[in-house]
Amino acid sequence: MMSGFAFDPCDKCEQMMQPYLDRYLTDVEIKEAEEHLDGCEYCRKRYRFEVEFRTFVRNAVAEPMSPALKAKLRALRTPL
Amino acid sequence: MSEASESSARQLATDARDRVRFEEEALDLSDQVYGVARRLVGSREEAEDLVQETYARAFRSWRSFEPGTNLRAWLFRILTNLNIDRGRKVQRTPDLQPLEESDYFLYNKLEESATDGTPDERRVVERLSQNDAVTALADLPHQFRDVVLLVDLADFTYSDAAQILDIPIGTVMSRLHRGRRMLKGSLAASATEDS
Numbered sequence: 001m002m003s004g005f006a007f008d009p010c011d012k013c014e015q016m017m018q019p020y021l022d023r024y025l026t027d028v029e030i031k032e033a034e035e036h037l038d039g040c041e042y043c044r045k046r047y048r049f050e051v052e053f054r055t056f057v058r059n060a061v062a063e064p065m066s067p068a069l070k071a072k073l074r075a076l077r078t079p080l
Numbered sequence: 081m082s083e084a085s086e087s088s089a090r091q092l093a094t095d096a097r098d099r100v101r102f103e104e105e106a107l108d109l110s111d112q113v114y115g116v117a118r119r120l121v122g123s124r125e126e127a128e129d130l131v132q133e134t135y136a137r138a139f140r141s142w143r144s145f146e147p148g149t150n151l152r153a154w155l156f157r158i159l160t161n162l163n164i165d166r167g168r169k170v171q172r173t174p175d176l177q178p179l180e181e182s183d184y185f186l187y188n189k190l191e192e193s194a195t196d197g198t199p200d201e202r203r204v205v206e207r208l209s210q211n212d213a214v215t216a217l218a219d220l221p222h223q224f225r226d227v228v229l230l231v232d233l234a235d236f237t238y239s240d241a242a243q244i245l246d247i248p249i250g251t252v253m254s255r256l257h258r259g260r261r262m263l264k265g266s267l268a269a270s271a272t273e274d275s
Contacts, residue, residue, distance in 0.1 A: 014183050018257055040219065047203065049187040052205040054232055060213035061233070064115035069128050073110055073135050075231055077103045080096065 021033045021050055034064050102142050102151075106135065109152055113159055116229045119217055120163050128167070134159045156234065157244045160226060186264035193256055193272055216266040224259030227252055232260075 016033045017024050025033065037044050100173045113134060117128040137158050138145075145154050178232060182188070190204045230241040231252075238256075 003266075017183055018253070018260070021236065022256075024253075043134055046184045046187050050183075053186070053208075053264070056205045056208060057213050057217070058233055059117055060208075060210040061217055062115060062165060063112055063118050063124075065131075066124075066128070067112065069131065070110065072105060072128075072132060076132070076135050076139055078139060080100070 010040065010043055013037070013040065014046075017050060021054070022046075030053060099142060100145070102147075102253065103139060105151055106138055106155060109155055110135070110235055112152070113155055115195065116234050117163075119225070119229055119233065120159075120222075122218065130143045130159065130163060133162050148169040150240065152234075153236065153240045153244055156230065156236070160230075160244055169202065172197050174237060183261065183264075186268045190271060208271055212267055212270040213263075216270070219266060220259055220262055224255050227255040229256065231256055252266060 013033060013036045014065065016029060020030065020033050033067060101201070110131065114127065114131050117130045117227075118124065121130060133145050134155065138155055145151065187204060191205060217228070220228065226245060227241055230236045230244060231238070236244065238249050239250045242252045245252070
């Protein structure tokens with residue numbers, strides 16, 4: 001990493017991480033992010049971790065709905 | 081049958097068909113609605129009540145849904161509004177401590193504390209506990225949690241989340257960023273305590 005420089009590509013990459021993972025970048029920005037990632041093991045590892053982390057949180061907090069609730073919701077339908 | 085009553089009978093039949101379709105499509109989304117509701121409130125019972133209220137209101141006001149628009153976003157808007165109406169439990173004031181400097185700090189911390197050399201990303205995640213994730217999410221102040229739930233759990237885009245919560249996209253992005261960092265911060269703290 002080149003911290004202390006006015007332009008640090010890893011800093012820029014980190015700033016782009018959230019919108020990149022959320023698919024909220026322009027095509028040009030995506031290309032820019034991917035070019036950096038291709039050449040930077042440091043950022044690549046951390047990006048992969050972010051992806052893994054989101055999957056982890058999503059699975060960790062998942063709780064299926066009970067069949068009883070499902071039946072109650074169906075009972076709320078308008079009778080024909 | 082007169083022509084007029086025939087046409088109104090036809091209208092009634094069309095209405096009934098549209099309504100059945102609407103209700104079935106809404107019910108198909110109930111697992112996702114429950115998944116988010118469960119993390120909006122503190123208990124399973126409250127979540128079940130909230131989901132039932134959501135569907136009761138959705139079915140009552142089905143005419144206000146514009147066919148062809150996003151039914152999922154429409155349902156989640158009802159869900160989040162009802163949750164606000166129910167009055168949220170007293171929240172602690174948002175943590176005003178400065179955030180960690182980097183988005184990467186959870187990874188860096190886990191990597192540092194690994195005892196078996198440099199781990200790969202998957203194994204680093206495996207060191208986090210499921211219960212800690214549930215607690216960390218529950219502890220987020222609601223304005224951050226709402227956005228994290230809609231984007232990370234329910235996969236809504238920034239613009240859908242903005243519409244559902246009636247806030248600007250920029251606010252969605254900043255709350256999401258801060259919410260995710262707080263989540264990582266508390267998981268980093270519990271992961272290093274445990275190890």
